[in-house]
């Protein structure tokens with residue numbers, strides 16, 4: 001059984017063009033596999049066979065070179081292998097006392113992430129389960145700082161972001177019981193537009209604002225807000241400045257676009273997801289703080305059973321002090337091993353490949369008589385329309401290509417002056433995607 005599992009893992013890791021699976025209904029899957037959890041067990045071999053031969057085929061491999069929907073991923077082989085090692089090593093990643101050697105590795109990778117942002121000392125961060133958890137951790141730290149003022153203790157906080165911000169910002173505001181105000185643009189949120197919105201608030205609303213969230217690469221279109229302009233406003237208005245670069249943060253490693261992120265070094269907190277554009281397996285997000293002590297004040301948990309971890313004898317960096325989770329997997333370890341294996345230059349190359357693919361797609365679309373760019377490619381995102389198509393046409397086309405095991409490219413919506421237009425969207429992450437893949441996908445729209 002062990003050999004079966006290891007053989008499967010090696011085969012899967014080496015496959016650059018895995019079968020593009022598709023979902024089945026729960027009823028269909030039940031018919032195919034029967035009962036799997038029984039009083040006496042069905043045995044590891046049988047369970048593994050069901051997974052390998054049936055169940056995994058009802059999943060979509062995120063690293064398929066023609067999976068260009070949502071934000072795909074392309075974990076390196078080194079990172080995946082080390083994910084196995086991370087599990088096999090059974091390390092508790094919350095406190096230095098238990099996880100020192102592993103946390104040391106995570107911190108090596110974190111030093112690199114911090115250096116990409118240019119945030120000055122003592123900036124540092126921790127790995128989280130993803131961008132949602134990183135955003136929540138950062139915004140809770142922001143609100144705790146604001147709540148230190150006695151006058152803010154019993155008022156509901158308010159944060160400002162833009163229409164382009166990721167859905168997790170609104171979702172986490174709900175978790176925090178905070179409100180959200182939107183700068184009405186899906187394009188770049190500028191410092192000027194932010195200032196106009198703040199100037200328009202009445203005194204009660206203004207007193208409730210505790211943070212501004214700018215996006216460093218919107219999920220829908222790869223747009224980077226005017227980070228310097230937003231930083232100026234946050235400084236002047238004394239507001240916490242969070243940059244959600246969950247998707248775009250990988251592009252900090254790419255010289256060709258690094259200047260677009262200028263101003264990120266002035267953020268109070270930054271989210272970057274290595275499981276998006278830094279080639280880590282799921283799940284791995286990261287939250288970085290300008291002043292980690294502020295995060296510690298918000299997140300450090302107290303309990304008689306935890307006191308030993310804070311004792312001098314156990315002293316070291318405790319990741320659980322800086323984000324919402326206590327017990328945690330050492331999710332930064334696969335990134336560390338992959339970085340140590342390949343070096344940071346290889347990462348810069350791989351990210352540049354995604355940007356190049358977006359520009360190639362842009363040219364192919366412009367040259368095609370039936371297609372049109374909705375806007376110029378930004379980072380690795382391309383929005384384009386098939387002239388004459390209705391929302392149903394885009395949906396049917398997506399299902400047809402997926403059904404055929406050919407590609408997964410999904411529609412999205414883009415805000416226009418008259419409302420929202422359904423369009424097609426590419427997001428390139430995988431350096432194994434080729435120009436031919438793009439040409440073939442575009443051909444399937446003719």
Ligand SMILES: Cc1ncc(COP(=O)(O)O)c(C=O)c1O
Nearest residue numbers: 071130131132166168219246247
């Ligand atoms: C900009 C941005 N922020 C946050 C998230 C949420 O990240 P996660 O799905 O890792 O929780 C995403 C996911 O696509 C994103 O693109």
